Amino acid sequence: MSRARLTDEDARFIEKYRPDAYPRPAVTVDIAVFTVIDARLVTLLIKRNEAPFRNQWALPGGFVRVGTSRKDQGESVDDAAARELREETGLPLDPTYLEQVAAFGKPMRDPRMRVISVAYFALIRPALGSLIHAGTDASHAQWVHVSDLKKRALAFDHESILSACLTRLRERVDNSNAAFALVGETFTIPELRAVHEVVHSQALDAGNFRRRFMRWREDGIIEEAPGKRITASKPATVYRFSQSR
Amino acid sequence: MSRARLTDEDARFIEKYRPDAYPRPAVTVDIAVFTVIDARLVTLLIKRNEAPFRNQWALPGGFVRVGTSRKDQGESVDDAAARELREETGLPLDPTYLEQVAAFGKPMRDPRMRVISVAYFALIRPALGSLIHAGTDASHAQWVHVSDLKKRALAFDHESILSACLTRLRERVDNSNAAFALVGETFTIPELRAVHEVVHSQALDAGNFRRRFMRWREDGIIEEAPGKRITASKPATVYRFSQSR
DNA sequence: GCTATAAAAGTCGATTTGACACTATAAAGA
DNA sequence: TCTTTATAGTGTCAAATCGACTTTTATAGC
Secondary structure (H helix, E strand, O other), rough: OOOOOOOOOHHHHHOOOOOOOOOOEEEEEEEEEEEEEOOOOEEEEEEEEOOOOOEEEEEEEEEEOOOOOOOOOOHHHHHHHHHHHHHHHOOOOOOEEEEEEEOOOOOOOOOOOEEEEEEEEEEEHHHHHHHHHHHHOOOOEEEEEHHHHOOOOOOOOHHHHHHHHHHHHHHHHHHOHHHHHHHEEEEOOOOOHHHHHHOOOOOHHHHHHHHHHHHHHHOOOEEEEEEEEEOOOOOOEEEEEEOOO | OOOOOHHHHHHHHHHHHHOOOOOEEEEEEEEEEEEEOOOOEEEEEOOOOOOOOOOOOEOOEEOOOOOOOOOEOOOOHHHHHHHHHHHHHHHHHOOOEEEEEEEEOOEEEEEEEOOOEEEEEEOOOOHHHHHHHHHHHOOEEEEEEEHHHOOOOOOOOHHHHHHHHHHHHHHHHHHHHHHHHHHHEEOOOHHHHHHHHHHHHHOOOHHHHOOOOOOHHHHEEEEEEEEEEOOOOOOOOEEEOOOOO
């Protein structure tokens, strides 16, 4: 498919176009960041230090930077999500996994003004997860066990957003390569199984999971890595994800 | 989960808040409307009669109506999609199926200004599909065979949007009840099979599809309806979708 | 009535899945 | 050093599912 061309007429029209004719919404991104800490699925919450919902817990996120001219239209929504993630977590590197979930656009979801939010979910490797908490003020950012979320009241409609992100996460762990972003660069079969178990909060048969794993291996999705993982009992074979870009 | 409450402080803050601090994007909805006409999957395209991309084909859609005050924040994005669908198709009733697909937010996707678009796909029953074309100016709205889309250049990034909507449609036909929105209120097994075939553009084994169908029936998703569908050969049993709201 | 056609029903082997038993290998402790 | 314990890794089996295929049945059209 090739995109339709802009005509001279278009160019003239655009030159004259005054974009202030209609009121516009503010657009934000909100990100459900997941990782696994101590064999439990956790998500990052930020304590707001501004009204509205000051001192309440919310998902990390912020406004999409929109440029000030026709030529400079600012950053993409995806880039805004990646940037906010970097800024709020303080992580130097790109997230292992970042995917858009949906736009949330009910009126009055923000009492200040009309705000439409695009939700993302991000996955962080377990080892990095602990860094975030250490780096920032502990009272400002907090990893919260997903199983404890029911007790929490979140700002805005972030409970709905988080719920949608969780559903999407579970779907991706089952049917795509998302789970590999929740283990280390190298991992054992039981480690990967633990991720699946913790995401679905249900135990999986070790033998059956291994069979499934071996099919991924045959399909070239994962490959054996050198070394063995020393555990309290029999050492486990170590693997790595093949599509490491 | 209960939402966090607004405090008095919030109320005072909101009262003083001036929402014009940062530039905002325009937000639109774009809708891929699908139906089946003459046993082929088609989507509705609209010929733009304004710049940019004047006289080019585009997906139906339009701007989300944002209110002018804190109290009146306008319509929800979902409502905007339903409204645009009504307006552009002229159909009096609600669409049988309308689902958000994703937000498209790259800068420069609209040459006039920064526009973020939320994409939806809608499904229309076959009988109603023909009405639309008849009702509007034929040169203005057109049902296009999905298999012929490669040849068409569409305005904006509507080719990407349409492609994402098609992918989602196929996923929903396979794994949810979307297909029932592409047959009549009552339908036969072969009619429903034709929908699956046309969406995936591949023939399905009649016997195996029937077996799958019968499992849906056992699960109470569909139920037998009175009467028989008269065909050129053996009459077919008629069914209906059970969850008719 | 005969024929063509498609709905409807049935068959069969291959594959997948879930539940479970069994074996192998290391650490830990007596 | 021998035994225990834990868990990685292997194997088995029946049930469910799936794809390809055959057979029966009911109707329209000739």
